[in-house]
Amino acid sequence: METLEPILAEHPFLKGMTPAQLQLLVGCASNVRFDPGQYIFREGEEANQFYIVRQGKVALEIVTPQRGSIIIDTLSNDEVLGWSWLLPPYHWHFNARALELTRAIALDGKCLRNKCESDHDLGYELLKRFVHLIEQRLQATRLQLLDLYGS
Amino acid sequence: MAETLSHPMLPHPYVIRQVRKETPDTFTLELEPDDGHHHPAFAPGQFNMLYLFGVGEIPISISGDPTRPLPLVHTTRAVGVVTNAMRALKRGQALGVRGPFGTHWPVEKAEGQDVLIVAGGIGLAPLRPAMYAILAQREKFGKVVLLYGARTPSDILFRRQLEQWRAQFDLEVYVSVDRATGAWRGNVGVVTKLIPKAPFDPRNTVAFVCGPEVMMRFTVAELEKRGVLSRQIFVSMERNMKCGIGWCGHCQFGPAFVCKDGPVFPYTEVKELMTRWEI
Numbered sequence: 001m002e003t004l005e006p007i008l009a010e011h012p013f014l015k016g017m018t019p020a021q022l023q024l025l026v027g028c029a030s031n032v033r034f035d036p037g038q039y040i041f042r043e044g045e046e047a048n049q050f051y052i053v054r055q056g057k058v059a060l061e062i063v064t065p066q067r068g069s070i071i072i073d074t075l076s077n078d079e080v081l082g083w084s085w086l087l088p089p090y091h092w093h094f095n096a097r098a099l100e101l102t103r104a105i106a107l108d109g110k111c112l113r114n115k116c117e118s119d120h121d122l123g124y125e126l127l128k129r130f131v132h133l134i135e136q137r138l139q140a141t142r143l144q145l146l147d148l149y150g151s
Numbered sequence: 152m153a154e155t156l157s158h159p160m161l162p163h164p165y166v167i168r169q170v171r172k173e174t175p176d177t178f179t180l181e182l183e184p185d186d187g188h189h190h191p192a193f194a195p196g197q198f199n200m201l202y203l204f205g206v207g208e209i210p211i212s213i214s215g216d217p218t219r220p221l222p223l224v225h226t227t228r229a230v231g232v233v234t235n236a237m238r239a240l241k242r243g244q245a246l247g248v249r250g251p252f253g254t255h256w257p258v259e260k261a262e263g264q265d266v267l268i269v270a271g272g273i274g275l276a277p278l279r280p281a282m283y284a285i286l287a288q289r290e291k292f293g294k295v296v297l298l299y300g301a302r303t304p305s306d307i308l309f310r311r312q313l314e315q316w317r318a319q320f321d322l323e324v325y326v327s328v329d330r331a332t333g334a335w336r337g338n339v340g341v342v343t344k345l346i347p348k349a350p351f352d353p354r355n356t357v358a359f360v361c362g363p364e365v366m367m368r369f370t371v372a373e374l375e376k377r378g379v380l381s382r383q384i385f386v387s388m389e390r391n392m393k394c395g396i397g398w399c400g401h402c403q404f405g406p407a408f409v410c411k412d413g414p415v416f417p418y419t420e421v422k423e424l425m426t427r428w429e430i
Contacts, residue, residue: 061333069333073340077348099336139369143341144329148363149272149302 004029004105011052013080013129021122028111034058034098040081041092047084049106053077056102060094072144073137074099083130085109159396162202162247163188167240168222174306176229177273178238179214181222185245192220194255195280196359196387196415200395201225202247203240207233210392210410212277213251218287223248226276226308252395254415256281256385261357265293267349267379269370271300271342271362275308277387277414278361282316289321296323296351300342300366303328304335323350342366346373353378360418361387368425371418384418386425 005026008014014022032051034040040051040058051058053075060073060081072094075081081104084092090109116123165182172178180201184190193199193213202208209231215224229238240246258266258281266285270278285295297316301307307326317324325345327338338345342362356379360367367386374384390402390409397411405424407413 057336057338059333059339067332071331071333071335071339074327074338076338140341140344143343143365143369146365147302147329148366149300149306149329 004031007054007105008052012078013052013133017125021119021125024115024119024122025107025112028108028115030106030108032104032106034102034104036098036100038098040096040098040102042095043092045092047082047090047092048109050080050082050085050109051104051106053079053081054103054105056104057099058102059097059099061097062094069095073140080133083134085112086127086130159249159252160394162200162208162249163190165223165246165248167242167244167246169242170238170240173226173308176306177226177276177308178229179224179226180237180240180246181215181224182246182248183222190220190223190248191251193217193251193280195258195284196256196277197251197253198277198392198395198414199223199225199248199250199252200392201237202249203233203236204245204247206236208247208249208393209233210252210395212387212414214276214279216283217280218283226273226279228273249395252392252410254413256284256359256387256415257357258284261285262291263293264383265351265356266295267351267356267358267374268295268297269299269342269346269358269360269362269374270297271366271370272302272306273308274362274366274387275299278359279309279312281359286322293355294323294351295321296349297325298342298345298349299324299326300345300362301326301328302330304331304337325349341369343369343373346370346377354380356383358384359387359415360384364388364425381419381422382417385415386418386421387414388416388421389414 003026005022057076059071061069061071063069164185166185168183169181198210198212200208201211211225211227214226229235268278316322327340327342331339360370388409392410393399393401395410397408402409
């Protein structure tokens, strides 16, 4: 049976992981799809996955009483969605909504946390990748905060 | 290419043919000479000094089509006394025009290569002539990619034109806004986020970048990360330009005058200056 291993191995986020590590990840991975408008997760819900977007577009949004839903970021092909599964209390901080038909690979966070606890090499490899991702998002957020195009 | 001006400090009277609101705080002026004066051709990226009599004179980039120099088209944001007064002008009123001045986007250097244009906010205005120039001789270039970042969907400049360009088969246009409401279906995030996935060959690309300086710095960093050579990157600087011909020194930028040696510079020439304080 064809597994998700070749897809994970080719993905830039996971490139360089050993075959054994990829095998461990495959055990926690599944294919998912979301229709346009469908929520992938909502703020406050338990964060038990992260997603590798294969095709489509996802809006990260926050709902405010005065201004309604505000989109703060969009993610598309090959981008990684979600890191709240890594940090207690494992709750999502934003809503994620598919803007168009979106196909992704979901990785089970609970499953991964257990594997990372028992295999620190795997945990370190994953953390390095997520720290890089978080750094990129932090830089982008800082630029957004500068409101560069304002008067 | 721009023609030599005999009296560079003497404004020529122009009459307003149209004032068009582009976004809540930007507008476009279309001008025609009022004295039979033949307006000199301009190159993409050059600017004119526009003189609103009794109010003041300011530099504004030309945003029109260099292959059709008239009407003379300028797009700017209403931010100060002069631009706010200009926004209130009506068809038929007069303005003084000096120019065109400054260096241009080296479109000719990009022939045979991919062209990447990265614009932020009002920075799309001085890049639009480069787009026109490239599209007028489209067969000379490889891939042509425009990445544009705006504050919100309602701040997107030349929206209709961007939609038309995006519909073309030989042009890639990607727009991202810094924030949006739930109704927006496009990209959200800083414009630099578009660079890693944009379809161009980094080793064979000439990049033109215009926007706020911080945006240009981060854009260049992302371009270099992708593999674009520094010497293939060009940026447009903005300073307090007054005379337009390097006499007064108001726009001094290290060893250069932005009005005369710029506004378009090879990135390698301004790289050090862009991160130095008080320049």
